[in-house]
Amino acid sequence: MTERVASYPAGRVESRRRGSLSGWVDRHIAFLFSLPTGVLLLGLVAFPVALVLWTSLTDWYLYTPELRRFVGLVNYVTLWADPRWPSAVWHTLYFAGASVTLQLILGLGIALLFNRQLAGRTIYGSVLLLPTIAMPTAISLVWKVFFDNTYGLLNHALGSLGLGPVEWVSSPEWAIPSLVLVSVWQHTPFMTLLLLAGLQSLPTDPYEAARIDGASGWRAFRHITLPLLRAHIAVALILRSIFAVKEFDIILAITGGGPEFASETMNLNIYLNAFDYGYTAQAAARGVVFFALILAIQLVLVRLRSRQWSY
């Protein structure tokens, strides 16, 4: 007791001993400072999550909310009977996997290039960042014009190379690859920034030693750069995969999930069920499954990050 009160002025010790308000505040100061954050988290995160979980266990139809009943896990079972849902899951994994992989490869390549002492690197870096800071909807509308089968820039370029036109966003086969192209264009700079920061933080001694030992550039990259960059790659993959799985605006603006639902992802499917069809409860159940998928992907990547690499 004596140690605890040694740092307090005598008057303060007296008020604490008497159980006054200021004493109570002193004892609970940590809690009080965290209270606003807690209330905010409760109101903006915990409450909506709880409401979605509860809604997913009912049969709430938007147009007759007064008829809502508890139905248990029925929505979680019936959603797999809707042929569009498993397709949406596949489209989400396809889109996210392809776009993040390409962003990683291209991002790493550009980061390696920028890590050298190039003339005008600052200018290139600034220009490179432009796609990342542009508005997704504006980007989507411009790319939609590029994708036009008859008058678009891409098919015009293909034609000038002697190649035939591609039905970019108007064929089910090319819809997702077209969206991947837009995503790669938009988000590779972000990947580049993360990896460049990682490259610039690497120690130079291993490279010196490798050079003395006569290692080639490729061997140095494979056995020194990649292992040392592992943590940064994992962070970049975790961040980009979350955003890629949640991608919504470019898909809605460019293809709307079509043609023939060929580019409908989980996010878009949830949105249509909730706000177009009015199936609030089913949309909530799909949202919970969507969250579980994102969590599963992150757990895999976090494990990858913590895995021991030998080099």
Added chain:
Amino acid sequence: MRGISWKKLLLAVVVSVSVAVPATTEPAAAFNWRQFAGESIYGLVFVAPYIDAWLRPLIPEFEKETGIKVRMEALIDTQVRQKQDIILSGKDPSLDFYMLQMDNRGLKLTAANHLENLEPYLKDATLTPPGYGYPDDWAGGCLNTERVLAGQPLNNLVFSAQAQVLHIRKDLFEKHKVKVPETLAELEEAAKRLTIDENGDGQPDIWGFISRAQGGLATASFASYLFNHGGSWIKRVDGRRVANINAKESVDAFEYYGRLIRQYAPKAALGNRLEDNVSLFAAGKVAMVSELNYFIFEFQNPAKSKVAGKVASILIPRGPGGSYPNLPTTSLAISPYSKKKKATWLFLAWMTQKDKMQYGQNNGAPMCRKSVWTDPSYKPPTPEWGESARLALEYGAAIAKPTGVAISQLRDAAGAVINVAIRDGGRAAIQAEADKQAKVMNDLIESTEKGLEIVDLFRPGAKRL
């Protein structure tokens, strides 16, 4: 008996006249437009030509005359519907009036009781001005779309009728000596002959035809082709509504429409929104476009179009099943949760008076009042347009979508068949998809329409073209 003296007779006449005259010449009490002065109302509408041609420019005059402040928010259709749904489902009193298409979401909203009954307001002489003219001055095709459930009270005021027509390039038809189509067979022939490679590079520079091809959104343009082939979205079997998209005549229609777009429209049509199709036509790249009739004002505007003065608008040509003009209409409704319903009704009644609708009509917004079409101040943009609009108003029906509570999913189901028809085109593939989607539609009808008595598209006694 002594006769009455002429003086007494004259006095009697003077007294009678002086008593009678005030009773016949006393002016009627003027309608009180200012009875809710000081109120303010809020409405949600969708972006469409009639907003800028009619509603928005008249609001200041309404505010001045009534003292009621109007705040109106115009969004694109998908955003408006979502916002309306959330506000109405939450019974939010902030929304006073909103715009809707009865053939689109009317059934869903009526079944959910999200529309105020307007009949008491129409019958109340203190709220509806004398000589208002409803329903006598409203076109039959418009009135057909107002009720969706049997026994339903009037819960919306239809004001605009925008028929789906075929806009054609008269100059191309004349130059290449192609007959303006009167049948669907002639339409296909015209599309073929007007798909023209002008510079000989093997790629058409002018396409013969374009229309909506994007899934569920395509149903609005496809509808007349479906019904003109003798098909339909839904039919009655033993009083029950069942999908009819897999009937022979319907599949004929899907095959025809798919072939037209696949062979005579740019590949871009598959991903185009209607605005893209309209732009292509206005840019002179297409000989015929199947779209809403109010786009004529855009086509005739030299600032926005390269084909001004070269366009005629005709009804979708007759097919083996007849001629069924597609007449999607737009209505204004009052939210049942509003706290200012009477003031809101005054807004609706004021805006839909004859002179106000005449203003809209003359500014390019086709209106539902019959008298605005025959008023001397009105000049149709082209004679053919005027004739097609007149026929659609008189004989049209809201056939644009398969009506139902689950309207979005029903449209998507029909749209899936349109997609197969365009992309594949084979009869077997179209039939297989139509059978599959018919089952989807039947399941939706079964699960969402229990206990609802939905009225048919064509009312008993409705006139046929």
